[in-house]
Amino acid sequence: MAEITFVESLRMTLKEEMERDPSLMLIGEDIGRYGGIFGVTKGLLEEFGPQRVRSAPISESAIIGSALGAAMTGIRTVAELMYIDFTPVAMDQIVNQAAKMCYMSGGKAKVPMVIRTQEGGGRGNAAQHSQCLEALFLHIPGLKIVMPSTPYDARGLLKTAIRDDNPVMFIEHKLLYASKGSIPEGEYLIPFGQADIKRKGKDVTIVAISYMVIVALRAAARLAEEGIEAEVIDLRTLVPMDFEAILKSVRNTNRVVIVHEGCRRGGIGAEIAAQIQEEAFDALDAPVERVGALNVPIPYSEPLENAVIPDEEDIVKAVKKVLYRS
Amino acid sequence: MTSRIDNKRCLKMYKQMLTIRRFEEKAIELFEHNLIRGNIHPCIGQEAVSVGACTPLRRDDFMVNTHRGHGNCIAKGADLKRMMAELFGKSTGYCKGKGGSMHIADFEGGNLGANGIVGGGLPIAAGAGIGIQNRGTDQVAVCFFGDGATNQGTFHESLNLAALWKLPVIFVCENNLYGLSTPVREAVSADHISDRAMAYGIPGMSIDGNDIIAVHTKMVEAVERARAGEGPTLLDCITYRFFGHFTGDPGKGITYRSKEEMGQWLERCPIKRFRERLIKEKRITEKMAKTMEANVTASIEEAVQFAKESPLPLPEEALQDLFH
Numbered sequence: 001m002a003e004i005t006f007v008e009s010l011r012m013t014l015k016e017e018m019e020r021d022p023s024l025m026l027i028g029e030d031i032g033r034y035g036g037i038f039g040v041t042k043g044l045l046e047e048f049g050p051q052r053v054r055s056a057p058i059s060e061s062a063i064i065g066s067a068l069g070a071a072m073t074g075i076r077t078v079a080e081l082m083y084i085d086f087t088p089v090a091m092d093q094i095v096n097q098a099a100k101m102c103y104m105s106g107g108k109a110k111v112p113m114v115i116r117t118q119e120g121g122g123r124g125n126a127a128q129h130s131q132c133l134e135a136l137f138l139h140i141p142g143l144k145i146v147m148p149s150t151p152y153d154a155r156g157l158l159k160t161a162i163r164d165d166n167p168v169m170f171i172e173h174k175l176l177y178a179s180k181g182s183i184p185e186g187e188y189l190i191p192f193g194q195a196d197i198k199r200k201g202k203d204v205t206i207v208a209i210s211y212m213v214i215v216a217l218r219a220a221a222r223l224a225e226e227g228i229e230a231e232v233i234d235l236r237t238l239v240p241m242d243f244e245a246i247l248k249s250v251r252n253t254n255r256v257v258i259v260h261e262g263c264r265r266g267g268i269g270a271e272i273a274a275q276i277q278e279e280a281f282d283a284l285d286a287p288v289e290r291v292g293a294l295n296v297p298i299p300y301s302e303p304l305e306n307a308v309i310p311d312e313e314d315i316v317k318a319v320k321k322v323l324y325r326s
Numbered sequence: 327m328t329s330r331i332d333n334k335r336c337l338k339m340y341k342q343m344l345t346i347r348r349f350e351e352k353a354i355e356l357f358e359h360n361l362i363r364g365n366i367h368p369c370i371g372q373e374a375v376s377v378g379a380c381t382p383l384r385r386d387d388f389m390v391n392t393h394r395g396h397g398n399c400i401a402k403g404a405d406l407k408r409m410m411a412e413l414f415g416k417s418t419g420y421c422k423g424k425g426g427s428m429h430i431a432d433f434e435g436g437n438l439g440a441n442g443i444v445g446g447g448l449p450i451a452a453g454a455g456i457g458i459q460n461r462g463t464d465q466v467a468v469c470f471f472g473d474g475a476t477n478q479g480t481f482h483e484s485l486n487l488a489a490l491w492k493l494p495v496i497f498v499c500e501n502n503l504y505g506l507s508t509p510v511r512e513a514v515s516a517d518h519i520s521d522r523a524m525a526y527g528i529p530g531m532s533i534d535g536n537d538i539i540a541v542h543t544k545m546v547e548a549v550e551r552a553r554a555g556e557g558p559t560l561l562d563c564i565t566y567r568f569f570g571h572f573t574g575d576p577g578k579g580i581t582y583r584s585k586e587e588m589g590q591w592l593e594r595c596p597i598k599r600f601r602e603r604l605i606k607e608k609r610i611t612e613k614m615a616k617t618m619e620a621n622v623t624a625s626i627e628e629a630v631q632f633a634k635e636s637p638l639p640l641p642e643e644a645l646q647d648l649f650h
Contacts, residue, residue, distance in 0.1 A: 025460060051460050057490065062449045062483035069453020069467075072438055073388060075460055092480075096443050097450065105431040105439060106422030107647030141648055165650040 001182040009151035009183060010040045010116075010172070013158045014078065016187075018048055021076055024162065027054040027067050028080030028116075037082050038118065038177050060086050064093035064115065068167075071113035072101065078162060084119035084171060085128045087136075098167040099142030114161045118172040120211055120261055121309050125174075127297035130305075132262035134209070137169050138238050138271065144168040144192060145238035149213035151181035153236055156190030164192070173211040173261075193240035197249070201231035204319050205249040207272060208259040209235050212310070216259050219315035230319060238268060246272065247280055254285040255322040259315055264292030286322040291315055331542065333609050337618075339381055339538060340604060343373040343597050344622045346397040349406065350569075352626050353396065353413060353427075357573045361634075362413045366427050367394040371536075371568035372500055374596035376401040378541025379468060379498045379561070382549045383436075388454040388467040390447040391440035392500065393428045394567070398470050403435045406629035416636035423639045424647060444505070445471060445478030448497070452484045455493030455558075466494045466552040474505025476519050485560065489526040492557035496548045499562045501535065506571045507582040520562040528558050535563030536596040539603075566591040 004012070018024045026041060032055030035042030045053040056063050060081060067079035081087055087094060094115065101109040121130035137143050146161055146168060148154040154172070161168040198213055199220050208216040213234045220230040231249050235241060250256050256276060258269035269290035276288055294308045320326050331339075350368040357366050369376065372394070380389070380401035389402045399409060404420070412419025412430055420430050431439030438454060441447040451469030458465045475481055476499060488495045499519050503510050516522055523530020529551070533540045541563055548559035568591065570579035578588070604610040610618075 023460065025456070027456075054456070054491075057483075057486060059483035059487060061480050062452060062487045065446075065449020065480065065484070066453035066456055066487060069390075069438070069450035069455070070457040070460070071453070072450070073454045073457035075457040092443055092446055093449060097441075097446055101439070102650050103647050104421060104425045104429045105433070106420070106424045107650065108421070108431060108433050109439070110650045144649075 001184055003180050004151055004183055005177065006151045006154055006172070006179050006181070007038060007040055007177045009155045009181070010158060011042060013155045014041065015044060015047070017159060017162045018044070018052065023074070024076045024078070025052050025054065025070060026078050026080065027056050027063055029056055029058055029063070029082055031055050031080055036080065038174070041080070060090035061093050064090040065097060067113050068093060068098045068101065068111065071111050072109055076112040076162065078114045078116055081115060081117040083129050084117045084133045085131050087117060087133060094143070095140050099140050102166065103142055110165050111167050112165045114168045114170050116170045116172065118174050120173040120175055121298045121305055122175050124300060124302060124305065126300040130298035132260065132293070134171055134238060135262050135267050138268055142167065143239060146170045146192065146236070147210040147238060148172065148236060149176065149210055149234050151179065152183055153190060153196065155183060156188050157236060159187070159189045160192055171210065175211050176214070179214070190236070192237045193242050194236065195242035195245035196234045196236055197231060197245070198234045199230065199232040201229035201253070203229045203253060203255070204231070204322060205246070205253045205256040206230050206232045206259060206315065206319065207235060207246055207256065208232060209238065209268070210261065212259045212261050215310070215312055216315055219312045219319070222312065222316055223319055228319065228323065243275060246276065250276060250280050251283045254283055257289045257291060257315065257318045257322060259291040259310065261293055261309060263295050264290055265295045267292045286324065289318040289322050291318045331539070335381065336604060336609055339377050339542070340600055340610070341618055341622060342377045342401055343538070343600065344619060345406070345625065346373045346376060346400050347597060348622050348626045349396060349400060349409070352630060354569070354573060356413070356630070362427070363415060364426055365572045365574060367572045368569040369394045369397040369567065371591065371595070372502060372565045373397055374538035374541055374600070375498065375500050375535045375563040375565055378538045379470070379545045379563070381542055382546045383466070383468060386436055387465050388436045388438055388451070390438050390451040390454065390467065390469045392447065392470050392472055393440060393442050394472065394500070395430065395440035395470065396427070399430050399432065399437060399440070402432070402437050404430065404432045404437060406625055407632040410629040410633040411636045414633040414636070415638065416633055417639045418632070418636040422643070422647070445475035445480040447471060448475065448480045448484035451495050452487050452493055455488060455495040456491070458494050459491070464553045466496060466549055468496045468498055470498050470500055472505065473499060473501040473503065473510045473514065473519060476522060477513055485523070485526045485528070485558070488558040489528045492555060494552035494555070495558045496545065496552055497558060497560045499560070501562050501564045502567045503564070504571070504579070504582070518562060520560055523560040528560060530560035530562065532562040532564060535565030536594050536599065538596060538600050565596070568592060
């Protein structure tokens with residue numbers, strides 16, 4: 001078991017997959033000599049050459065669209081968009097083209113492409129470099145969505161994403177890149193639609209994704225000191241979603257808090273809460289709580305950003321609310 | 327001018343143009359009888375571009391299409407029956423009834439599909455070019471788009487990318503002088519759409535898109551260039567749609583085009599011109615033309631019959647094919 005960072009895990013996985021599939025191509029801004037803005041692709045150009053590691057001009061639509069065209073014609077592709085905030089620049093290619101190609105063609109188009117990107121605030125990057133936009137993509141049938149929270153999960157999920165024959169949004173979080181974790185020797189894949197219980201508990205279910213899993217685990221540790229045992233479920237993939245895992249836990253704890261960093265309004269919590277009340281209304285001892293960002297753009301100044309993005313304290317409060325404790 | 331193209335190819339080109347014309351006329355008629363839903367964007371009048379540009383292609387070459395794309399599908403070798411069935415929304419259609427007029431794709435024939443978004447296909451064609459380059463084959467990708475698409479960011483991004491990486495892509499503008507109702511002179515800042523090629527350092531030329539030989543000749547050069555690894559070309563094929571923008575356009579576009587203008591373009595009908603030329607060069611007789619016409623009409627009727635007799639998809643099929 002080696003201890004490596006999230007970035008190293010991603011890089012190792014890309015390298016292995018490129019060795020495994022000689023046609024696999026990467027395309028994105030500054031991913032060549034520069035190694036990517038977060039260093040994920042460092043060294044890959046030197047190893048695999050400029051046709052397979054295509055450092056593209058700042059043309060997000062062309063990056064996604066050409067990744068799609070290459071994928072449709074048999075070249076498995078990983079496209080990198082530096083920030084998820086740049087996906088709206090390429091939205092037509094993601095939403096109208098990549099997501100619909102298979103369905104629109106009656107299931108004939110095969111689109112083996114991954115869009116790797118990263119999201120999240122906490123570093124003072126302000127409104128156009130800090131958003132969490134996963135809910136936009138959750139709304140679009142035809143996209144799979146992956147949101148890993150650990151180096152271990154990142155590796156197993158990225159392998160599955162690359163080998164999938166459909167467009168996959170692989171959404172990383174900038175605050176996770178330096179985080180470390182253990183990776184076993186040898187290959188492993190994590191199937192989509194399989195949530196991971198990151199902490200067992202009997203009093204309340206906390207459903208979280210991406211960096212918020214880490215924050216939720218911190219909150220759960222604090223709650224444990226007060227005798228509250230929270231179960232933390234890391235969804236890992238939003239599409240497909242392991243709703244069974246949520247249901248199973250909720251039937252056990254009867255209380256649930258959903259945590260995400262995107263805006264509360266129209267966030268993934270709204271969808272999950274709606275499904276819980278449809279499927280397990282009888283199991284609930286309290287209304288479902290949602291923890292998410294305030295409904296404003298992410299501000300620059302530290303106290304403002306902290307006020308907008310959910311933190312440990314917000315999760316603790318929400319848990320106490322569903323437990324009718326304060 | 328036709329002398330360099332053999333007889334067989336000339337007659338095949340003529341037959342394809344006729345097929346496109348009859349297919350579109352029939353589709354409009356069926357739409358008017360409520361047998362086809364949504365809308366149709368007929369390419370009547372633009373047949374020389376479709377056939378001129380697709381004739382130099384091989385079956386394994388790729389094609390990216392537009393919303394006004396029935397002609398390009400036919401020219402790239404699509405089966406009329408499966409096309410018509412798609413318009414009817416039947417299970418036997420190219421997309422099992424999930425795509426319709428604007429999304430016919432035929433991957434076996436290199437047709438990567440049409441696009442309902444103006445300019446949406448250009449990056450996809452560039453990507454097909456990347457695929458070809460990475461595989462190291464001598465295929466090419468041809469990208470059709472209208473004059474309107476040349477004002478979209480994707481046009482500029484894709485031409486830049488294709489030029490930068492010398493991708494084997496031929497960008498064929500079906501310049502029918504109007505983006506819906508907006509005349510090209512009110513929408514395009516350049517004198518000619520082909521001028522835009524200069525910005526990317528690639529060859530660009532404006533040609534008479536109603537002269538099939540002119541289109542074919544320039545396309546042959548562009549394809550040779552692409553196969554040789556020398557990069558993309560922009561062909562601005564100036565043409566005219568005799569019908570309006572779509573089946574809902576009043577008076578075939580009379581609200582924004584003058585009767586005189588429409589009349590002048592009818593005089594320049596690409597099929598009529600090619601037919602006159604073939605007769606003049608004694609490549610076809612009136613009798614042969616008539617027989618060919620009858621065969622084309624029969625093949626369209628056969629396609630309609632096939633579509634009519636084909637089953638509709640079952641409601642539960644709506645949930646299928648989301649993922650591969």
